[in-house]
Amino acid sequence: MMDATTTTRTTVREATLGLLRELGMTTVFGNPGSTELPFLDRWPSDFHYVLGLQEASVVGMADGYARATGRCAFVNLHSAAGVGHALGNLFTSYRNGAPLVITAGQQTRSLLSNLPFLGASDAAQFPRPYVKFSIEPARAEDVPAAIAQAHRIAMQRPYGPTFVSIPSDDWSAACQPVTPRAWFPDTAPDPAALEQAAKAIAAARRPVLVVGPDVDAEGAGPAMVALAERIGAPVWTSPFSSRLSFPEDHPLFAGHLHAAPQQVSDTLIGHDLVLVIGAPVFTFHVPGDCALFRSGIPIIQMTTDAEAASSAPSGTAILGSLRHGLPALTALLPADGRALPAPRPRPAPPAASTPVSAPYALHRLHAAMPRDAILVEEAPSHRPAMQQQMPIREWGGFFTMASGGLGYGLPAAVGVALASRGRRVACLIGDGSFMYSPQALWTAVQEKLPLAVIVMNNSGYGAMRSFSRVLQVRDAPGIDLPGIDFVSMARGMGCPARAVGTPEELDAALAEAMAADGPMLVEVALDTAVATLYDKPIDNKPTGNKH
Structure with missing residues (x-):
């Protein structure tokens, strides 16, 4: 004893x-x-x-x-x-x-x-x-x-x-038990800063909003919609937003900004105030001139990220939780906001063809997905078509990567599916992206996850093909990926799989994948048309100095 x-x-x-x-x-x-x-x-x-x-x-x-x-x-x-x-x-x-x-x-x-x-x-x-x-x-x-x-x-x-x-x-080793601290890390924005922002917004005649992924990450989506409707201004999604930033069927939704300085500047410079919420100012991927920064147009940024706030070249930063800051800012604005515009027209459904085009495949995927399904995407070359054909409407319904590192999408979809039992998850992934982490499919099988994996097979790195055109680079090696059998690879890990090449096969396979008890892979053979990631070619040639 x-x-x-x-x-x-x-x-x-x-x-x-x-x-x-x-x-x-x-x-x-x-x-x-x-x-x-x-x-x-x-x-x-x-x-x-x-x-x-x-x-x-x-x-x-x-x-x-x-x-x-x-x-x-x-x-x-x-x-x-x-x-x-x-x-x-x-x-x-x-x-x-x-x-x-x-x-x-x-x-x-x-x-x-x-x-x-x-x-x-x-x-x-x-x-x-x-x-x-x-x-x-x-x-x-x-x-x-x-x-x-x-x-x-x-x-x-x-x-x-x-x-x-x-x-x-x-x-x-021996140690003492540890009791977790109560932890309430959110901080509210400075009330004086919000008052100044509200005065500037109320005085603006043509304000515009740029909204990023932190809104969804903080669970502040409804508050974001309420603020946008109070202001009555168009809402753009920030470049490379990794989550839903604003419901894409809302009348105020204007579209997706590109990660190109000139396109961002051309889009926003006609306004007299830019309000950036939950995003950097701005994420760029290609060089170019952003005249907006020297235009004198006020840029007000609300963010929790001090690094993103300090890296912006101009404007005003308000640090603090969006969950607290957005309702507080809305309450400071006059209630008689601008009238909402008519919703922007959706593009016509793409025509069926054999082989299927990427826009058509995405249109049919959108139709096949349940309303509450979650989309996880790593198909960079098809993102413009996805944004046209697959409007995201539900908060928590979309995830992609904020960086350019491939190999994230398939394992992330497995994690999302583990967290979202009872909801269908669709992983939209390019053939090149799939090959970075194919073994994640094995975990989906073992966990019996309701995961539909849609491999967009254009036999190569489509984003590299597009960038070669944008940067005016010719005959670059290492872009084509022939001879990969995704169906055999999936079946080898115990995952049912089908390869499709016609519109009829596509619809049947998508319906099966959305109803499956566990994971299923659908490989879609696409035409090889080069997607367009940015509007204009960029002169990538050195100028040199004459002596």
Whole structure:
């Protein structure tokens, strides 16, 4: 019998599992190795371990899950090599603002001074600068507290990934349990700044709004619609917005800005005030002149992201939560807003053809998807056609990547589907993009997810074909991708799949995929017409100086 002075020993592993339970992080995304086995020993039945077959897929799944739930996701990677595999999607998660706590196994502390196998030199530096916080705790007993701190920082806006390196022998060390802090990180914008903004908006005769992904990420969509209707101004989606920014069937929705300075300037410069909400000012992808910045037209930006606010070349920044700021700004504006315009006309349905065109395939996909279905997209060369043929209407109904790193879309769709049980998820992905993380399909099969994977097969990197034309580059190698059998690849991982090449085959396969009990892949053979990502060619030739 123990006397009154005897205490029960708590290990780092037990304290960490207790912490994760209290934080609601009982879904763990991982790819295990020897340095993770002490954590995985006697895995508790109330935790769900989601196995990914490669670490980039693991991070992409966790990102999709975190963005779809609005909660932090927990990731367990294998050593430094595993972190290296994950870095592409870690960069994307940082740009996406996905709240993640990423842990990685480290060799035992007693061996670290001798450059051991699987040991990481200065492990906390490896994922920087694309994590908000990174640490290898100085003592084993500090691991649970470091994970708690990483969670708080990941969930402070702007959200983002954090990293904790954990030597494998730390899990059995004794420590004190950690109780999570109550955490209310949102901050309201300065009331005086909102008053000044309201006066400027009320005085403007031709204001325009540019809205970005943070509106959906904060759950501020209805407040955004109310503000736009109070102002009565057209609303554009910011360049490369990674979520729904404004309902695309709303009368005020004007369209999608390109990531090209001249197009942004030409679109906005006819207005006398630009209000940018939940987006940078602006995300560009190609060089060019943005005369808007030197036009003297006021640009007012509302954002939670201090880095995005400080990088804007001109205008006024108001920092703070959109969830608090948008209703407060609306209340300061006069109620007699401008009359709403008629909804902009939708393009006519594309004509059927064999082989099918990308616009036609997207038109039929939109018709086949249930109203509450979620679209996850990584088909960059088809994005203009998607925006024409697939208007997004439901908040939380669209996800793509904020960076250019391919290999995100399929694992992210798996994570979104895990977070959205009961809703159909459609992953729209290019043939080139699919090949970066095809193994994520195996996880969808194991989890029996209602995921329709639509592979747009134009036998190459369509975005590169388009950019070659925009940048006036000829005969570039490495663009064509012949001979890939996506149906066989999917079936080899246990996923039903069909290849289609005619309009009739397309409709039948999409209907089957939307009704399937688990995942299904549909490979669509497209014509090879080059998509147009930007309006005008760019002179990419050096001018040189004459002497």
